[in-house]
Structure formats: structure tokens, C-alpha cells
Amino acid sequence: MALSRAASSTPHANLLKPLAAAISSSSSFFRRSISTDTTPITVETSVPFTAHRCEAPSRTVETTGQELVGFFRLMALMRRAEIAADSLYKAKLIRGFCHLYDGQEAVAIGMEAAITKKDCIITAYRDHCTFLGRGGTLLEVFSELMGRQAGCSKGKGGSMHFYRKEAGFYGGHGIVGAQIPLGVGLAFAQKYNKDESVSFALYGDGAANQGQLFEALNMAALWDLPAILVCENNHYGMGTAEWRAAKSPSYYKRGDYVPGLKVDGMDALAVKQACKFAKEHALKNGPIILEMDTYRYHGHSMSDPGSTYRTRDEISGVRQERDPIERIRKLLLSLDLATEKELKDIEKEVRKEVDEAIAQAKESPMPDPSELFTNVYVKGYGVESFGPDRKEVRAVLP
């Protein structure tokens, strides 16, 4: 619905240029191949932003054909990877707990489009796609999921503990809410270093009820830290609907004195716009909350079928009307930046990439058993284990 508006009613002239170009060459035979076009185009977000204690940014988002194709590709890759993880889990190749992100891809994608790798991201356990967004590879993802050496945490973390230091990805945290104050600490360091970067601390609607959030908000506001608290509101914390757990499910307002913005988290461009706005805001004025209205298709974790506390109609309704990948697909088609076939080809490619990564990950060895004892303390500065069964522990000095 919003798409037609996006394609037709945007007032900016630069939208017309590529459209006109596309239209003029739209005879299907001579049509240029999938867009690598970097001419700016503008698109309107699906719904307006709702602001709390700040002026909402414009709904008109600047993008390019190249960016949109990139969004499509990466989101399709994320979706495919999560579905593959589902199968690997059912085949018992992934152990531990595993939480999938399909449905929420636009949040990871849109956020990355607005920031750089100098900005930090920290999240909870639903971390596979955030990691991919930060430039992590499929091989690292599947190796980590299966507990192999080639994993991003050397196979020692598993699904909930992905990290990518070189890209400012601080992971991957299992305790609900615990990562939020950590994110504020990251932001303090950034401010102190004056490096004009910000930290995004992601948490769920369930986590929003933890006291730690409010402690973190106060510190961030008190010290004007460049912290952006991103509530990924997928409307359920495990089996609990948001309204059952929160007196006010307007998570963007729950910072009270901290400004907030409610964003359609299924619209990658809206997310991008909001994150760009939030970064500028945070660097100038301190913290802000972004509530991303999103949805998880899978159950909470692999032991949750995801259908006991919500209706199948609700899930299929979101899939049909708000799916983040379909939104971009429609946009690409309506702007004539790609053909159905080209997009199908992309999906085929990513499927192959995923399959290849899984095959490769299976080849990666399990960590050496001695790894059980490493990284508990800094090597040489802590205790080490000796003896049969390694049960004897001695403090060692370098």
C-alpha cells in the first residue's frame, strides 16, 4: 500500500529521474541488468514516525538502486541462513539454545545502512543476523552454531554468543537486559575518545521490563552519552504478549525524559532513516530510544513452536502484509530496478552460498579439548588446571 505512494507521490525530482530512465528503457528485452545504480532516489516510509520529546525525521528517505538491491540480497541471505539453522538444529547438529531472527531482518539491515563499523552494536541472544549485518561470514555463523573452530567465537560461544570485534559488534548476551548498561558503557568510552561514534544497545520488549534498562537510561541521560537504545519490539517475550507484561507498551516513551521514536521495523528504509536521525541526535544531545515495531516468525527458541500464544492468522498476516523482504522486492519491481527473475536468481545464489557455508562449516574441527581451560583468565595471569581430569587448579604467575 505504501509502496504505490513511494513510487508515485514522492515530491522530489530526483525520484523521477531514475524512474524516467527506467521507464524509457523498459522494453523487457533491452532492459538493463539488475541495478548497480548509485543515483539517489527517494522513497517514502510505510508509516510516519511517532516521536516522543523530539521532532520526528522526514518520511522521505534517500536511497539508491544499488542500496536496495543490497538490502534485498542481504535480507534474503539472512532469511535463508535462519531457515537452514532451523534444520540443522532439528538434525541435532546445533546444540544449546538457538533463537532465530527471521522476520526482523529489516532492523539489522536498516541500522547498518545508517552507521559505520566505528559505531558499536551490542545485542541479546538473537544475534545471528546482527552479526551478518556487521560483515560476519556465513562460515563463521554456521561454524559457531555447530561449535566448530571456524566459528566467530572459536566454537566456544554457540548461537547466543556471536562477536565481531573488528566491526564493533560486542555480541551476543544471554541474560535478558544485561547488555543494555554495557552499551551505555561503550557509549561513554566513545564520548570520552571524541571519535564521533555511537553505540546501539538492542533489547526486546520483554527485556524492556528489566530494571537494568532504567538504570542504564538514567546514566546515559545524566552524562549525555551517545547511546541509542533500540527496543526490537516483536510483541512477545517468549510466550508473553507485550501487553501482558508492560503497563505501557509504548516502549519509545518509556525513557520519560529520554526522547524516543517509534519506527516501522519491517521497513528497512524507515529503520535506516531513524538510525541516521538517532545517530545525529545522540552525538549532539545524548541518548534516544528507537522502538522498532517488528515481528519474529519463528517461535522464541527451537523448543517453542510459536503458535500457542498467537494465532496462525496473525503470523501469516504479517508475512503477507509487512514482510521486510517482500517490501523491498516490490519496491525494486515497481521502480523497475530489477526483474522478478533477477530477484529469484539472487535468492538462488544465497541459497547456494548458505549450503556451501554449511558444508564447509561441517569440515571445521571441534575446538581442541584444551580450549575448555583457555580464556577463563588471561593466559598466564590466572589459574591453570593440572593433573588427571584437570581437576587440580593452581594459580600461575607469568
Add this chain to the structure above:
Amino acid sequence: MATTSTQRFGRRLASSVSRRRLSSSAGEIAVQRSQNPSLNLCSAINQALHIALDTDPRSYVFGEDVSFGGVFRCTVGLADRFGKSRVFNTPLCEQGIVGFGIGLAAMGNRAIAEIQFADYIYPAFDQIVNEAAKFRYRSGNQFNCGGLTIRAPYGAVGHGGHYHSQSPEAFFCHVPGIKVVIPRSPSQAKGLLISCIRDPNPIVFFEPKWLYRLAVEEVPEHDYMLPLSEAEVIREGTDITLVGWGAQLSIMEEACLDAENDGISCELIDLKTLIPWDKETVEASVRKTGRLLISHEAPVTGGFGAEISASIVERCFLRLEAPVARICGLDTPFPLVFEPFYLPTKNKILDAIKSTVNY
């Protein structure tokens, strides 16, 4: 492998428990063995909660998702039967859950709080240690939260990883003012949980989640309580005393059976209550056998095994014929991929039994 052993243990326990009842227990459990249904540990907990809510109108059950039955289904049916004002979901906020429970209990109610996994009890640690445990003492007995019982599933499940496997009992054993109780089997779980709920002290009750479905035995249907701070000799022997609690007992039992094949007679004790613990039963056993082995899943250093070891050495120094052995989790975080290396497995225990006996 673990599956069959724990199942065997659940069944074995059924017989050893009732054997003991027949021979020694003074009538608290009137058992007609053959008529009792077989229940798993999860259903036994569920029964205990039904009884607790039924017998005391001032009792409440709350926690994350409990009115839907909870992630392990231990609270199934409670909300339907007792209503939403006595069985309710809380938001995701452990510190709040326990603090709320303390207040509820301070008004003379029985507050039965569920923490979804023992790994998530730490946000509530302050409330337990500083508020619950000291309320009575620092108010000169004007106030207390004795009606508070915190239930939390603990321990390994085979592939739980860092945050679904921990055994945090020792942290709480360092806190005078609370009790820590861990059952080993369905019938024990039911009787002990009812006792905990009715005990006038705040209690942390850790449930061995590995056994929720695996341990099955006959559980008396009626309302019964098992005594707290009373250990139980669940297997008699003469050469060495083994002390444990919860799910670890099934592993220790297997080691005892293997040791028996090698001609070593092991006495196995279920401590059940970790604080205040039953030193006398353990002491009497060690005086008889002259040797002690303690086993738990939590890391060895600072684990509750250390306390048992120190106390028994103080009491039985001259009677001991070998150093006390502790076969426990390693001093590492609970690992994802190395769980079998980390855990105090049967073979580790068996080796330690042999080396202690041959010391």
C-alpha cells in the same frame, strides 16, 4: 546413556525410598505402594503446587509465563484451578519478582516464586541475600518473609550451554537466614517442596531439570511432607561414604554399582537440604567407612563440597583413612562443547572411589 541410567535411577529410587519408609520412617508417609501412580519429577512438582495452593488460601504462585504452565510445564493447570489472582505471570524482571515475593510473604502469605532457570537467579541475588535472608534478624523478629519459596530449575541437561546449565547452590549456602533444598526424585521433590512452602523460613528450592521427564517413580497422591535438614542414606555400604544431592546422585549411584562389582561397598547419602545441613548423618557414616567422597556439578572451588569436606575433617580427623575426595565440575564457566569433560561423570567418580579406598 544418561537417559537409561537416570530412568533406572528413578525406578531404583522408588524401591529404595519405600524400603526405607517401611523400615524406618515414622508414619509421615503412609504408602500403599502398588496404588500410587508413576509420575515424573515435573508432575510431582505440579502436584505439590496444587496441594500447596489448595491447602492454604493465602498461597500464591508467580513467575515468568507460569500461568501458561511455565517453560517446563511445572505449573500447568494451576491458573485454571486457582484463578488468575493466585497464579499469575510476572514481567521479565527477576529482581522485582523476588523482592515482590518478600513483600507478599511479609504480610503472612506463602509466596511461591519461579525463576525460569537457576542461571537467571543472579539479578535477584541481592534481594535474596540482603533482603530475604536478613529481614527477620535485623528487625528483631518483627518481620520475616518465611513464606517465601523460590523455585528454580538447575543443572546440566546435556547441551544447555553457558546459561541453561549452571548449579549456583553454593552461592546461597553462604547466606545464613535462607535454606537451600534440592530433591533427587519425583516423590522426594513433592514432599520436600511442600515442606519448603510450609517452612517458616525463606527457601531456595533448586529442581534438577535433567530429571523433570527422565526420573519416574511412584509418588503418593496425598499431601505429605519430608523433613528438611535431614539427610538420607539411600544405599548402605562399609568402605566409603559418598555425599551428593539432586541429579548428581543418579550418576553416583551408577558409580556405586560399578564399584560393587570391584568389591567396594559404597554408602550413598542424599543431603537434600544444603543449609542447614545434616552433619550428623554424614559424620556417622564416615565414622563407619573412614572415607568420604563428595560430588556436585558446580565448579569444585568454593563449591558446597568444600564445606562438607572441611566439617567432616574437623569432626572425623582421626577416623579418616584417606583424604576427602571431591569430584565436581571443573573451574571453568559451564561449557557449550565440552560438557562431558566438565561434568563429574561416573568414571571420574569410580576412579576416585578406587583411589580413595586404595590410598
